[in-house]
Amino acid sequence: MIKVIVDRKKINLKLKYDRYQKKRGKPKILLLICSNCREKIALYQKDGPGWLKRCYLDRIYPIYTFNKINLNQKFFKCQKCGQIFGEKIIFKKEKRLAFKIDRNNILRKKLKLLD
Ligand SMILES: [Zn+2]
Secondary structure, three states, X not given: OEEEEEOOEEEEEOOOOOHHHHHHOOEEXXXXXXXXXXXXXXXXXXXXXXXXXXXXXXXXXXXXXXXXXXXXXXXEEOOOXXXXXXXXXXXXXXXXXXXXXXXXXXXXXXXXXXX
């Protein structure tokens, strides 16, 4: 278990370690925020360096408004203002369900990991 702090609240998370993580490298936790209304969307485990191009469903910690998102829909939208964050895809190389994100519509904040 690791902890992150968001708005002075501690949140316990269990990082996911699997073959995808091994391939990409050290995980970090990002807080995803709507760029339009600043609503918190979810926490996300990003494995390895580089831009966040897609959010894999199995890396999303569904706290905040992500809980209310209907995963059967094609588009991933802000539950507060309706801004579209991305489109649901299957990342073919790995056959993983993901959202291909529009990087202008999501703000990413890297959180410090505490033991
Ligand atoms: Zn919004």
